[in-house]
Amino acid sequence: MSGLSLILEIGRRALQAQQVGIAVTSHNIANASTPGYSRQGAMFVPSAPLVTPSGLLGTGVDVAGIRRMRDSFLDQQSRDVNQSMSNASMQNQILTQVQATFNEPSDTALSGLLTQFFNSWQSLAVNPEDNSSRNAVLQSAGQLAQSFRSINGQLTQLRTSLQGDVDAKITKINTLTSELSALDLQITNAQALGRTDNDAMDQRDEKLQELSGLINIQVSYDTRGSMTVTTGGSVIASGAGAVPLQSSVQGNQIVVRAGAAGGPTVPVTGGELGGVLTAYNTTIPDTLAQLDQAAAALIARVNQLHRAGSGLGTPPPTGNAFFAGTGAADIAVDPAIAANANLIAASGDGTPGDNTTARAIAGVQTELLMNGNSATIGQFYNNLVSGLGSSVDSTDNQTKQQLAVLTSLQNQQSSVAGVSLDEEMTNLITYQNGYSAAAKVISAVDSMFQTILNMVSP
């Protein structure tokens, strides 16, 4: 094949190639806003030349394939940043709720009620015989106890509700891993036939990114481009199939396992699931324990002093506990005292005007009862609250920092993989011009054929 037919063939190939180019360009334009889409490019190569007496003669253009533009190293970094960002952000959300439970700083919150409680004992010390002072002690103690119980109740409730969150996130993870396995199989099958399924690869990257927001994952690829996703050493998704995660409550802690009930325990350290688990297994129980410690110390010390004191009456009632309960969950004013304010012990020696017990109980406010006798109950509680504040603040900062890094990584990826409409429009013009030019070549060859045909015809 040589001569005019060859040129005609070159023209035909050029038309086809430009059409492929335009098709790829319009695919790019159509997907400019599709999340996770990587721009594609037609790879034009010169087709194999012909050996002619004049030398090697080019035979036009071939489309060698359609390539996906994406930096997989940036993807890996994005996943790493995403899992620590989601973790911090989830912890921040939960801690903000925990912090809100305490409603500090406010006069009506526990710290204010604690001050009021001790102040009411001072007022009682000033007027130990006075019924209204006694009722004021009952009222302030009742409010304080109620505040302890309410914070304890709300935190316990919050913690219980997190179980549902854990289940929802695990369901999402399991859906993603099974989708990922299916996509991976699709990609390797196409690969086996020598095809590159660019759009499936985009979807796989997108789902991996989504998965990294839920749980800490490691992704590796074999030579065929097939992925293996592991979390904490356990494989959860690969071309061979997905291994679903399961959660169960074991001794007050939520444990996540891979596969059936007897499967290996997965240490979840990242992603939203990691954040929820940290809150459920550590943060909230720690907060509850500290609140409980404060309540228990208050109950024990006040009761100890109160039992030694005497109330009003003949003979003066003594030996009564002031608070019932043992911790933040059940602290309450002793029912007998709540029913009879005269049982409140203000007196140390039984005389109605003595106030030594009332003063001693008011003095509990400044007694160093906590942290190995180094902090008052109030300081201990303040530390708890400001500690929560610090955690909210630091997780918020972490989230912001990681978001900035993630944004920068996504920007870098977008400079490689993102669709630029300007660029696509320019390419479109190029391909369109190429198409027109190739068509001109064909029409030139056509007119040359006509010339020859006219020569042979009479």
Next chain:
Amino acid sequence: MRITQSRIVADFLYNLNNTQNRINTLQTQLSSGQRVNVPSDDPEAADMILRLNASIGRNEQFAENVTSAQAMLSTTTSALDGIQQLLGQLKTVMAQAGDGAHAMSLGSLGDAVDGILSQAVGLANTQFNGKYVFGGTQTQTAPYVLTPNAAPPPSQTVTYNGNAGAIDYPVGEGQAQQANVTGQTAFGGTALFNAIISVRDALKAGVMPTAADEAAITNGLNAVLNASGAAGTIQQSLDATTAQLTQQHTQLLALRSTQQDTDVALATLTLTQQQTTLQAALAMGAKILPMSLVNFLSTIG
């Protein structure tokens, strides 16, 4: 670097969101007047605010206690002043008895002393806010009771039902101030009243009071004067305590304000800056975002 439309949009939204977050924070600070609304706004300041709140609460309570102590003490001093006057009258009566030229019979002077005695006992049983002030910690029983004696003399006996118990009010960190004067201190228990009874009995019987009675009355008057003086001293020191507590209160409030309150001038200035930034960003977004090559290609090819 290749810049794509999606990147421009993402960058724009990221920065816009940051600016709006800052504006939101500033608006919360300005509308609540507080820089620290939740502990996470500034954990260190939150800790400080909670401590200051407790200190302010205690300070206010101490101030109330001081006021109560003052009231208790002024009731006590006015009762003591009353008894002091009565003892003055008693001395006059005794002087009249000793004055031979005086027309009044000893018996009628004895009646006058009787009146003084019942008034003095009445004052010694003074109550403040439902408690007997001179009974020590036995505040619910009248400290002084006169009962007729079955086998005179004396014709009446007086009993002290109170005790020597001090009632201390908390008036500062680790500070307590005794706010009561007991009958033991002011009247030597029953000594003063026994002396008055003895004088009365003598006068009524038509005899002159003994020198021992006179000495007992003088001692009693001195004890009352001393007790009144001591109460006055405590009141003065409580005045100083009040001044101190008020000063502390002002300082604590100022300190809390520096930790908690919004610096309105600074916040307003920053808010204005952020608003300018927001306007610029929105104006820029409105101009740049819709632009691409597409807008300039009327027909292609």
